Amino acid sequence: MNRLANETSPYLLQHAGNPVDWYPWGEEAFAKARAEDKPVLLSIGYSACHWCHVMEHESFEDEAIAALMNENFVSIKVDREERPDLDEIYMNAVQLLTKRGGWPMTVFLTPEGKPFFGGTYYPPEDRHGMPGFPRVLKAVVEAYRNKPQDVARNVDQIVAALDRMSVLNLTGGEMSVELVTRGAEGLTPAYDATHGGFGRAPKFPNAGVFNMFLRAYRLSGNRRYLEMITETLRKMAEGGMYDQLGGGFHRYSVDDKWLVPHFEKMLYDNGQLAQVYAEAYRITKDGFFKRIVEETLEYVLREMCQAEGGFYSAQDADSEGEEGKFFVWTRGEVLELLGKEHGEIFCRFYDVSDLGNFEGKNILHPILTVEQAAKYFKKDEEEIESVLAGARARLFEEREKRIKPFRDEKVIVSWNGLMLSGVAAAYAITGDARIRDAGARTVDFIFTRMFDKGLLLHTYKDGQAKLLGYLDDYAFLIAGLLDLFEATHETELLERAKALARTMVEEFWDETNGGFFYTGKSHEQLISRTKPGFDHSIPSGNSVAALVLVRLHHYTGEQDLLERAEKVLRLHYDNMAREPFGLATMLGALDFHLSKPAEIVMVAATDDPDARGIVQQVQDSYLPNKTLQWVSPDAKLEEISPLLEGKSQVGDKPTVYVCRNFTCAPPVTDWEGLKPLLEE
Numbered sequence: 001m002n003r004l005a006n007e008t009s010p011y012l013l014q015h016a017g018n019p020v021d022w023y024p025w026g027e028e029a030f031a032k033a034r035a036e037d038k039p040v041l042l043s044i045g046y047s048a049c050h051w052c053h054v055m056e057h058e059s060f061e062d063e064a065i066a067a068l069m070n071e072n073f074v075s076i077k078v079d080r081e082e083r084p085d086l087d088e089i090y091m092n093a094v095q096l097l098t099k100r101g102g103w104p105m106t107v108f109l110t111p112e113g114k115p116f117f118g119g120t121y122y123p124p125e126d127r128h129g130m131p132g133f134p135r136v137l138k139a140v141v142e143a144y145r146n147k148p149q150d151v152a153r154n155v156d157q158i159v160a161a162l163d164r165m166s167v168l169n170l171t172g173g174e175m176s177v178e179l180v181t182r183g184a185e186g187l188t189p190a191y192d193a194t195h196g197g198f199g200r201a202p203k204f205p206n207a208g209v210f211n212m213f214l215r216a217y218r219l220s221g222n223r224r225y226l227e228m229i230t231e232t233l234r235k236m237a238e239g240g241m242y243d244q245l246g247g248g249f250h251r252y253s254v255d256d257k258w259l260v261p262h263f264e265k266m267l268y269d270n271g272q273l274a275q276v277y278a279e280a281y282r283i284t285k286d287g288f289f290k291r292i293v294e295e296t297l298e299y300v301l302r303e304m305c306q307a308e309g310g311f312y313s314a315q316d317a318d319s320e321g322e323e324g325k326f327f328v329w330t331r332g333e334v335l336e337l338l339g340k341e342h343g344e345i346f347c348r349f350y351d352v353s354d355l356g357n358f359e360g361k362n363i364l365h366p367i368l369t370v371e372q373a374a375k376y377f378k379k380d381e382e383e384i385e386s387v388l389a390g391a392r393a394r395l396f397e398e399r400e401k402r403i404k405p406f407r408d409e410k411v412i413v414s415w416n417g418l419m420l421s422g423v424a425a426a427y428a429i430t431g432d433a434r435i436r437d438a439g440a441r442t443v444d445f446i447f448t449r450m451f452d453k454g455l456l457l458h459t460y461k462d463g464q465a466k467l468l469g470y471l472d473d474y475a476f477l478i479a480g481l482l483d484l485f486e487a488t489h490e491t492e493l494l495e496r497a498k499a500l501a502r503t504m505v506e507e508f509w510d511e512t513n514g515g516f517f518y519t520g521k522s523h524e525q526l527i528s529r530t531k532p533g534f535d536h537s538i539p540s541g542n543s544v545a546a547l548v549l550v551r552l553h554h555y556t557g558e559q560d561l562l563e564r565a566e567k568v569l570r571l572h573y574d575n576m577a578r579e580p581f582g583l584a585t586m587l588g589a590l591d592f593h594l595s596k597p598a599e600i601v602m603v604a605a606t607d608d609p610d611a612r613g614i615v616q617q618v619q620d621s622y623l624p625n626k627t628l629q630w631v632s633p634d635a636k637l638e639e640i641s642p643l644l645e646g647k648s649q650v651g652d653k654p655t656v657y658v659c660r661n662f663t664c665a666p667p668v669t670d671w672e673g674l675k676p677l678l679e680e
Contacts, residue, residue, distance in 0.1 A: 002020065004016040008459075009047075009081075014056070020070065021070045021075060025083060029076050034111040040073065040075075040076060040108070041073040042086075042107045043106055044091075045078075045105070048314040048408060051121050052104040055121055068137050072137065073108075073141075081314075082410070084470060085526065086526070090107045092530070093115040094107060094120070097117065097119075098118070106120065110155060112527075113526070116144075116155050117143070159527060159528070166528070167513070168513070168572065170514070170567070170570045175569065179590060181225075183580025183581075184225050195257050195258060196232035197236075201253065202252050202253060202254050202255075203253045207269075208585040211585075211624075212588060214226065239253065239259050239365050240261050240358075241253050241258045242292070243265075244364040245392055246302075247296050247298050248299030249265065249270055250265055251264045251266055251269060251317075259357065263405070268415045271419035271422035274296045274297060274422030274426050279622060281293065282429065293425070297430075306409065309441035311442060312409050313412055314408040315405045318405060318406070325402075326403070327363065327364075327399075329395070337398055342390070345377055345388070348373065348376065350364040350366055370388075413459075413473040414458075417475075417477035418538065419442070423435055425483065431616075440488075443481065446477065450465045474507075475542075476539075478500050481497040482552070489606065489630040507522065514571055515531050515542055516541060518530045518531065533572045535585050540585060542572065543568075543588070546593075550589065550597075554599055556643070568589075592625045596625070598678055599657075600626055601631065602615055602631070603632075603648060603657070604654035604655065605632060615628075617675075621678060647667075653669040658674070660680065
């Protein structure tokens with residue numbers, strides 16, 4: 001066993017038995033590199049990454065390749081989910097060098113940690129136009145030993161380019177919310193009118209882009225924006241991207257039809273998509289979208305809940321050494337389990353054939369509607385629905401006996417924050433107490449086990465919380481707390497969000513140029529301090545930080561929060577105009593700020609059924625730009641927020657106040673009076 005045997009990361013532990021003399025990231029490795037004047041081989045991946053497993057098997061388990069690495073390099077293995085700060089820096093470097101990125105990532109560094117060459121996956125021998133890993137290793141060693149001037153020149157150019165990436169210019173002119181609709185219009189030509197989604201395969205569930213289009217629909221009234229997203233969401237949920245038996249979304253689709261997924265399931269995708277599907281339900285009132293929210297949360301509650309309260313990170317794509325094996329079926333298996341009559345109905349409905357649709361087996365996905373199946377089999381729709389429901393339950397029961405994909409059981413604060421937002425959206429539209437309670441347990445877990453001396457810790461595994469939190473941890477958790485506050489009306493959630501926001505500003509704010517650094521003042525010093533604004537599979541920390549600061553301003557009245565948020569928006573405004581796809585979440589923050597949110601306050605006893613009915617109507621409405629508070633008439637409102645002062649009940653009835661842009665409408669006492677105030 002190598003040094004990784006002492007780590008808690010499942011990904012690092014997977015490599016603890018490699019013949020490679022791996023080091024975890026730290027001073028011990030760099031001290032050895034300096035003492036022996038060896039380059040550092042930095043390998044970054046994550047536990048659910050299929051090609052990371054492939055490269056491990058082909059190269060890191062190979063005795064000859066490991067010997068080459070051990071003789072010429074100090075090798076460091078990093079879990080990108082534990083150390084997103086390192087992943088951010090060195091992925092930027094690889095993209096500068098190769099114009100593309102991905103995992104596994106392989107970067108060669110000087111003993112000072114500065115990159116001079118890198119790439120992604122390398123095969124064990126020359127293959128498909130790619131150089132073999134041994135040839136790359138020998139070439140890097142040759143350059144490091146015999147061409148130090150070239151290495152130094154590469155280092156200087158890369159580090160200078162990394163520094164320039166954090167330099168942004170403030171927009172001094174007037175900002176316009178029209179940027180949101182212009183962004184949606186600019187991306188419309190990339191829409192796949194046949195299968196939904198944007199661009200060609202592989203297709204990813206771009207939650208930030210989906211939300212941007214929904215905002216553009218609200219701003220413009222152009223139903224085409226809404227239709228593109230609802231059609232995409234429907235196609236995704238009816239494809240192999242979605243687990244038809246167990247609920248929850250896989251990472252992405254390798255084809256343009258959303259049929260064949262990359263089978264890993266990530267917590268952050270399911271948190272973001274639960275929120276997007278809830279918004280689609282609020283706009284359309286289509287029960288299909290609500291069902292997907294409910295099933296996704298069923299999956300999360302069943303598979304991803306840590307016993308102490310947090311949410312696990314991911315489930316692998318592979319089981320028993322095969323990608324997708326857990327999820328696919330043969331026609332024979334289905335007929336044997338269901339019997340001929342019900343089996344034929346199920347197979348016809350879910351596209352199960354003898355030939356298969358994935359490597360000789362079948363990924364379940366509906367190709368008929370219930371109405372079409374009823375006509376085809378000459379049965380009532382109710383009978384078809386009953387047969388399909390029973391069949392899904394039977395196949396799920398049988399699937400549970402299979403060896404499940406590996407589950408990465410570390411808890412990451414930022415991803416839990418994204419899931420808390422999904423939990424809040426699901427609870428708001430379903431009222432399911434199990435969902436609410438899961439959110440409450442997660443909040444309690446984070447502040448009990450992952451909070452030390454006023455600072456968040458990024459990751460938790462096997463009873464150990466470690467690594468100071470990053471910007472994403474603070475911003476996403478604050479967003480989750482605010483979303484849960486608006487769904488459950490627990491005042492403590494708002495207080496925690498306000499306290500975390502103060503720490504976020506103190507730790508991460510760039511006092512010289514504005515914006516938020518990815519790492520805090522208390523973090524170890526790295527070769528670059530990035531300030532990311534572009535979304536990837538998760539939103540950018542700066543975009544969510546800007547949004548939560550604006551939201552908190554509308555709860556607290558604190559002008560400083562608004563000024564900092566506006567500075568972030570001005571720093572990224574030009575990029576929003578140029579690249580709306582990459583800054584979709586930032587465009588959402590811009591919309592929230594410039595559209596002036598509706599500040600909604602319900603004054604009523606928390607057990608008042610009429611008040612609950614009115615609030616539920618609000619929760620079922622698409623209101624992306626709002627704040628929502630429910631306060632008791634006997635509470636000292638000015639102590640909760642100065643913005644609540646003077647708001648009291650009218651005639652002992654549930655009373656709602658709506659303020660917007662420094663102006664408050666007269667109080668109303670029913671939904672009919674409230675609804676037009678929210679439509680302004």
